[in-house]
Amino acid sequence: MGKDVDSSVVKIKPDAYYKMILHVFRFGNRARNHSQNIEVMGVLIGHLEEGEDKKFKNVIIEDAVPISHGSSVEVEFSINDYIFFEKANSMYLEKNWFMVGWYHSHPDLFQHKIFFSPTDVKNQFGWQNELNPSGIALVFDHAYLDNPEDPGFRAIRLTNPTNVRDSSVHQVTAIVEPPDSLEYYFKIVELINCVHTKDPPITEENETADIFGDVKVPKLNQLQFKQPMIDQHKVIESFQIGLANFLDLSLTPLIDFLNSISTNISGEIENNNVEISTNLNQLKELINTGIDKIQRKYKDDLNAELFNAEGYVDDFLDQIDGYQGEIITILDEIKEIVEVKVSDLLKEKFDVLKNEFSRDYDEFHKKLVDFNSDISVNLDNLEKIETSLNSLSEKINTIKETTLEKIKKMQKETSDVTSKKQSKALGILTDLNKKSQKFLTNMKAAVLILESTKKPIFEKIDKLESEKKQLLSKIKELEKGGSD
Structure with missing residues (x-):
């Protein structure tokens, strides 16, 4: 990691820390399966603290913006991320704030060891260079939160940001300021509501909407079929007068047979419901994945x-x-x-x-x-x-x-x-x-045309798939007829 080579301090405001913690824990925590923990990435908004003339200045982080999540190992920036970076600078221009750095997490490790990968070093050169030698990176490791006095992250800088061949880094002192307003605690109430409604506690700038968000697939316990049963005692009691012997000898076997049939039918219905639920979930995941790819391609x-x-x-x-x-x-x-x-x-x-x-x-x-x-x-x-x-x-x-x-x-x-x-x-x-x-009007019209043609294209794809299946069926029939 390297020695401490600067005396500067990173000061983090409560709202910024709150957003980073929500983003990090949404995609990586001990409640999730260890293999399902995912790295996240966001940008840090703030300003530099004016003071004595030194190589590294104090950084004040006023806000944090979640951008995206990647694999369980590392995260890299996409073209859409760079587009948002320019947008973020213009959004905070009136406050004289700008992007002072970035943050990401290492959720799949849980080993109390912050490190900077080669990809992290490459990304850091984009934030810390000759124009902004004080650019900062925050790296989260959930294991550090086991200590109540640890904020769960480490602040890191490049030791020599003017030399791209030098990948050495060092740790910087960081302070999380305590809340100074009641509005901060209202955020805790909103977080509790999100837990009950199962809504995401925080969303990313490049996050695409789930088109099946309102579609609920029934759970397995809701698909269990209630087995119809005929109460033989009530039937026998209704015919006890004068027909007791007849009922014992004739109706009892018939009722047992009907009960066995209903048991078999209910078992088959339950199995079919389970299979339908599994297929629906798989179909939902496949369509979501396809729509996400189409949205990203169209956006690019x-x-x-x-x-x-x-x-x-x-x-x-x-x-x-x-x-x-x-x-x-x-x-x-x-x-x-x-x-x-x-x-x-x-x-x-x-x-x-x-x-x-x-x-x-x-x-x-x-x-x-x-x-x-x-x-x-x-x-x-x-x-x-x-x-x-x-x-x-x-x-x-x-x-x-x-x-x-x-x-x-x-x-x-x-x-x-x-x-x-x-x-x-x-x-x-x-x-x-x-x-x-006229050119701008044509461009807007072209965008609207592209939006309006998206649905017919999907319908055409479905139609082609159906025709493909019909052709394959006909080919099989022809091959079968030729072999006969």
């Missing part, structure tokens, strides 16, 4: 389909993310196009204004030179220059208005293009959403 297939559906939805979400990226890229391209076009248009208009101004300036400069030589001419030229400047101002205003109109038109065209592309992208997203909803 349904879980696999749901996993595939989740993957399909994830693919749709990835496509939607891809379209969002394309929309952002398109908007960036539109922005670049608008910036380039506006820049080119401004540059073009500025060059035109610059050339016109330069030309007018040259003319004005020439006229000024001429003005120095001829004042009169210059006066006329001044008027022309003023007119030219006014005309130039009007042209500048006209060009400015035209430029602004073109810029507004380009902005409108760009806005329309952007709006259309955004509408198209929103349409694609809406269509994808509708397809996702």
Whole structure:
């Protein structure tokens, strides 16, 4: 088992301990046949106690959830168990609780010796690892309960949870807290009621219902046939007057014969009833086993389909993310196009204004030179220059208005293009959403169809079995006829 290598403590609340004890004793106890004791497995719900920084922290176990039972030797996790583990974490998320470990029992040993099998070590690595080095395992052995001061279990951890090749383990100190509420004792009353009604004191998460739970097979003492008897003394007394000798000689043998016949008939009826009861019990066990296999297979297939559906939805979400990226890229391209076009248009208009101004300036400069030589001419030229400047101002205003109109038109065209592309992208997203909803609806419909076809399939199987028997009977008749 290894030495104690950590000083942490496991604290178990009363309700959690109560549920574990019920689960363990339901499938393993001294009242059952030694070969019928079965291992059980469940998960521990709780939290870690914050405190000093150390490798292993104190664990507080608030609740326990029974999951399943296995063979009389060991128990392993199934795919349905792992599905419930994820469900349990979400159930207790609001309380900030999570799965801190697991528990199981060794009911077939009764030798006061807790041990960790290779399967137990493999399972423990799933609970205790780098993410949760304080994960804990509780192992129950009924023999320890012979001591009134022993809780019947031992708390165990991996010594080195980061190394999967190291299977060494060590024992951890565990404390069961006493009840602090009257509600705990009401549970004892419920347990007593379950004993009288013979209902299971606790059920497992993966437990399938017994379809014959309400069907009661009569017990052997209820099937005993009451033997009919003819009281010969009363018969003889009724005929004593005048017929005493006749009755002694004739009716007595007849009554004995009738009594012997009734004895034989009652014996045969009782034997037939016993045989019918045995056959009914065997049929019940076979059908329960078959239904359990069908339920487990159907549940596994349904879980696999749901996993595939989740993957399909994830693919749709990835496509939607891809379209969002394309929309952002398109908007960036539109922005670049608008910036380039506006820049080119401004540059073009500025060059035109610059050339016109330069030309007018040259003319004005020439006229000024001429003005120095001829004042009169210059006066006329001044008027022309003023007119030219006014005309130039009007042209500048006209060009400015035209430029602004073109810029507004380009902005409108760009806005329309952007709006259309955004509408198209929103349409694609809406269509994808509708397809996702339609796919989920189809999945639900498929599940309902599978449920509705289960009964016809069973009826078809029964019909095929009946036809098979008829064909076998006909084949035997044909073989018999051929041999004759």
